[in-house]
Amino acid sequence: MVERAPRVRASELTGRNWLNTGGKDLNWSDLRGKIVVLDFWSFCCINCLHVLDELRPLEEEFSDILVTVGVHSPKFEHEADPEALAAAVDRYDIQHPVLDDPELSTWQAYTARAWPTLVVVDPEGYIVAHLSGEGHVQGLVSLVHELAQEHEAKGTLHRGSGPYVPRPKSEGILSFPGKINALPAELRAQEAQGQTYLVTDTGRHRVVELDASLEKVLRTWGGNAKGYQDGSADDSRFNEPQGLAIVPEELRAQVGYDVVVADSVNHRLRGVRLDTGEVTTVAGNGVQRLLDAEGARTGDPNFIDPEADPQSVSLSSPWDLVWSDAIESFIVAMAGTHQIFSFDPVSGTVQVLAGTGAEGLLDGTAAEAWFAQSSGLAQAADGTIWVADSETSALRKISFQENGPVVTSAVGQGLFDFGFRDGSSEEARLQHCLGVAVLPDQSVAIADTYNGAVRRWDPATAELTTLARDLAEPSDVLLEDRGEGEEPLLLVVEANAHQVVRLPIPKEAQRVDEGASQTQRPPSLLAGGTLEIVSRFSAPSGQKLDDRWGDPTQLKISATPPEFITEGSGAQQGLARTLTLNPEITDAVLHVTARAAACDGEPGGEIPDHAACHLYQQDWGIPVRVTGDEKDERTMTLDLRGVN
Incomplete structure (x- = not known):
């Protein structure tokens, strides 16, 4: 007890x-x-x-x-x-x-x-x-x-x-649809007349092919019940599938499938061969990624053995994917770990492409950047990958340069900043955006989900404008090229209306300014000077801390702005840390990650060989305000796993 x-x-x-x-x-x-x-x-x-x-x-x-x-x-x-x-x-x-x-x-x-x-x-x-x-x-x-x-x-x-x-x-013919992609002529259903579209019918746990009217289902893969099973179109099962991408034509015969689906709750990438209907698993073992065995051994939670069988690698809520010409692999928005992965369908190699795993908005090299639940991807003509970073309400981009990928932000301020405002990078605000598409002039259409709008970012003018509004949680956008002499349209997945709709692309975008907001979460009040951070952790019954290689706990602490902490930031072992705070800054956000590793075994005893081990991890983004009042906090207790 x-x-x-x-x-x-x-x-x-x-x-x-x-x-x-x-x-x-x-x-x-x-x-x-x-x-x-x-x-x-x-x-x-x-x-x-x-x-x-x-x-x-x-x-x-x-x-x-x-x-x-x-x-x-x-x-x-x-x-x-x-x-x-x-x-x-x-x-x-x-x-x-x-x-x-x-x-x-x-x-x-x-x-x-x-x-x-x-x-x-x-x-x-x-x-x-x-x-x-x-x-x-x-x-x-x-x-x-x-x-x-x-x-x-x-x-x-x-x-x-x-x-x-x-x-x-x-619901309608769809149920909370997620993402959409256009099928090339050679992959469409035999009875199809004109362009058809693959849509993830997320609420019914299946992938469907819609005809050109967007109102008729031609083919389906998966069933109405959630699950995990490979096999035929009827026998296979998905669990809240999201993004889907077409395999390049020259690789389809070699890899044996035509489409890759981000099967989000199954934590897997699935391959679909459209002519036979066969569904297979191409990456992911179904175990949500926290820290794999090699990561535990190396101390690097982002480590993935490049020689590993792709079906042995743990993923975490893959939400969207797109083919990248720059690296000749699929790029995957791994929403659950706040990272961008790559998947090479030929070699089967799965790797972390960008993001440390910390949740937030930080630009820089791919190895040092922070993301926050990235949920939409699109490739521009020059190979740039545009990213809808939902939890920071940000539009980010990954540029492939000589020294490696670099991450920059076009729109977005941080984890707690959002709004509905057009304008420059500094002024503009989105609210939990989930999808992106590149338009003919290389500007970017954004499914601004929680604003119920489609927005447009123009890299040439560095300005955000509004294309459409009053939509029901749009989750994806796709450019519909209607051929020579026809104006292109925008296909919008309206998740909460259970449909896909066509919208014209206005030549003159609307202008919106409904203000910028911050999460209405009251800040923690600090006395100032110093702050002790303590994370409580109690291993569950039948487990003990894995101290075979030293202290198995860690705190990683930073702040926005970074100058708020003058001493004590960074990653160190242990679950207690004293910070020295900058007296000139009163409002900030603390970013704290606590980790503890425990393995099956009784307290006081040895951890058995081949015991199952578990990583407990939590990220906190905590708004704080320094008041100078001695009655306010000098110690902040964060429960990783606290048992009374």
Whole structure:
């Protein structure tokens, strides 16, 4: 049994509305007798989506004693829209009650500092654990078993069904479609007349070919149920597929497939041969990438053995991909690790192309750049790769230069900055953009998802303008070349309207200025001078810290602006650090990454040979304000895995 600190009663659950309860507002008396997991999430957050999937088997195994309550605490303005939240609950097939917390009142009551945060409450209504980030399910299983045993003996555990009531759904021929690509003539369905399009029908976990009208399905791959299976078009299964890219014609016979699909929740790249319908796995082992064995050995979480079988490599929510002429490989937006990968279909080599894995906006060489849930890619005529970097609401680009790839930002300021404003790089704002396409004049169309708009960035004038608005969460854009003498159109995937629409490309773009915003998350108030950062970590039952090669924990700390920390930044072993703060800066964002490695084994004993080892990691981006008031924080405690 884990030794616990003095018990703290769970705060009330307050918000605007409840979903998945049949219209009932829940309180702790309704949940008494159940083990409750509060999941603080936002529907923009890839790590939160990972946790939703991690919790599903736990919810199924303990369906009579455990209730998950999703507390939706929005980051972006659009996420505070109740209709957008309801659509997200449907899109991600959430089968537990969800509290709409637009003012972050419950978030603040539980002192959450990161998306996602899990808080475990026992059947008597007392908090027993705080967990940040992903990868906690194994520990949760142990904790739920302990709590069930304890409260069964006390008579305080009540078995039976929970308060979940499913919502009715309404969709069209598509369900929350993700990405679109045009099929060349030789790959189209035999009955096709004119251009056809491949679309990921993400909500139905399949890939479809639409005819030129965009209203008729010609062929499908995968089924209406999520899963993972290779095989024929009918037998194969996907799980929320997203991006898709056409294999260059000269390579198709050699590699044996025509299209590569980013199968996001399966953490795999899938190959589809269109003439036979055969679906295969071309990269990814299905295990979400945190730290593979070679990475643990080398101490480099970005290490991938170049000789590794591509199907043995761990990926993390691949969201989009595009062929790169510059490196003759596919470039993959690996949303889950905030990086850009490459995949060579001939050799099968998978490598990290750009990004350290830190979440944020930092330009520079590929090896030092930061990304944040990159979700859209497009190649320009000169080989430049344009990137929709969703969590920083940024348009980034990767240029291939003599000394290697370089990352720069066209639009975007940081993790907490967004808005709906046209203008120069400094003035312009997007809101969680997911898709990009290169237009005939080499300007860039952007699916500005949470603004419900399509925007245009013109590299020649360095200005952002607006092409269209009042769309329902556009998730991708594609240029439709209609041939000589015809004006090109723009195809827009309207995810929340379950359709693909055609839009003209205005010769004179609209002008919009609805302001710039920052995430309405209250800053942590600091006394100033120094700040001690402490990350709590308690290994789950049956695991121990892997100290065979030294301290298995690490803190990596930086700030925006960097000058905010005068001493103590960087990566060092240990989960406690004292920072010296710049007295001339009052507002900043702290970027903290905590890591701890634990392996199967009992405390005090040896770690068995070939024991399974686990990396626990969480990134925090914490807005802070120095007040100079001694009553404010001098120590900031961040729960990586804290058990009371």
